[in-house]
Amino acid sequence: MSNKFAQLTTLAVTECRMDNGDLQAEILDLDVLRSLDGGQSGEMPDLIVELIDLYLNEAAVRIAAMRRAIDSNDEDGWKQAAHALRGSSSTLGARGIGRRCDELEQVGFSDVTTARSIFERLLIDCTQVRSAMLQERQRRIQAAGS
Amino acid sequence: MSLQITQKSSRVLIADDDPVIRHLLRSTIMQEGYEVTEVSDGREAYRLLRSDSNFRAAIFDMKMPFLQGLEILKYMRTEKRLMRIPAMMITSEQDLRLMTDSFSAGATVFLSKPFTAEKLKMTLHMLLD
Numbered sequence: 001m002s003n004k005f006a007q008l009t010t011l012a013v014t015e016c017r018m019d020n021g022d023l024q025a026e027i028l029d030l031d032v033l034r035s036l037d038g039g040q041s042g043e044m045p046d047l048i049v050e051l052i053d054l055y056l057n058e059a060a061v062r063i064a065a066m067r068r069a070i071d072s073n074d075e076d077g078w079k080q081a082a083h084a085l086r087g088s089s090s091t092l093g094a095r096g097i098g099r100r101c102d103e104l105e106q107v108g109f110s111d112v113t114t115a116r117s118i119f120e121r122l123l124i125d126c127t128q129v130r131s132a133m134l135q136e137r138q139r140r141i142q143a144a145g146s
Numbered sequence: 147m148s149l150q151i152t153q154k155s156s157r158v159l160i161a162d163d164d165p166v167i168r169h170l171l172r173s174t175i176m177q178e179g180y181e182v183t184e185v186s187d188g189r190e191a192y193r194l195l196r197s198d199s200n201f202r203a204a205i206f207d208m209k210m211p212f213l214q215g216l217e218i219l220k221y222m223r224t225e226k227r228l229m230r231i232p233a234m235m236i237t238s239e240q241d242l243r244l245m246t247d248s249f250s251a252g253a254t255v256f257l258s259k260p261f262t263a264e265k266l267k268m269t270l271h272m273l274l275d
Contacts, residue, residue, distance in 0.1 A: 038267065
């Protein structure tokens with residue numbers, strides 16, 4: 001019995017490891033993000049760093065607007081903010097955020113409870129994306145400096 | 147005279163309320179050797195086009211504050227000085243009808259988000275070449 005438990009545990013850990021790459025890509029697909037520089041030359045300002053800075057600032061504004069709209073039961077408000085965040089999130093590789101924003105846009109009939117639930121999950125996604133983007137930003141700045 | 151202005155113009159108008167998308171578009175367009183004029187909503191785009199038609203091309207987000215991209219396109223097709231400016235419509239919606247609506251309104255090319263740098267460049271070449 002203990003052998004089978006150990007085998008199952010090993011299998012679960014292995015599956016987690018195998019899924020980790022996919023999970024990372026779900027949070028932030030770095031291949032998508034990195035492809036946006038379109039092969040710019042090293043002498044130009046790093047477009048990816050600029051996009052990350054812009055996106056993180058913009059995301060904070062949109063998230064704040066969503067929160068205010070949900071708190072005041074403003075369905076148009078949270079849907080507009082979600083739509084505004086969706087496009088750039090997906091384009092920069094933050095697919096999970098893009099999907100959450102889409103879910104928020106689909107919430108109907110001023111269903112604040114569902115909107116709030118989705119928003120809470122969106123906040124978690126945003127924290128993870130922010131961390132991943134800042135890591136990538138740091139990596140690129142260090143690589144440029146060396 | 148006006149045809150000469152269009153042929154000589156190296157300016158591209160970008161209208162999008164998302165600063166991230168605007169920055170990406172601007173960077174890519176400038177890499178292709180064009181100048182960029184950008185506005186952040188449909189009302190600004192409309193006001194600009196009322197007095198300025200010296201653009202090589204225009205790029206509009208479909209959904210913008212105050213005035214939608216489709217409405218601006220329709221306006222451009224009513225003015226002789228603007229109707230020759232080729233236009234790209236960008237949207238994050240996946241509705242095929244929006245694509246057909248865009249072309250019916252006079253769009254030259256259509257680009258849906260999310261887009262890769264390669265797809266953006268390809269669509270830009272279709273617009274500008």
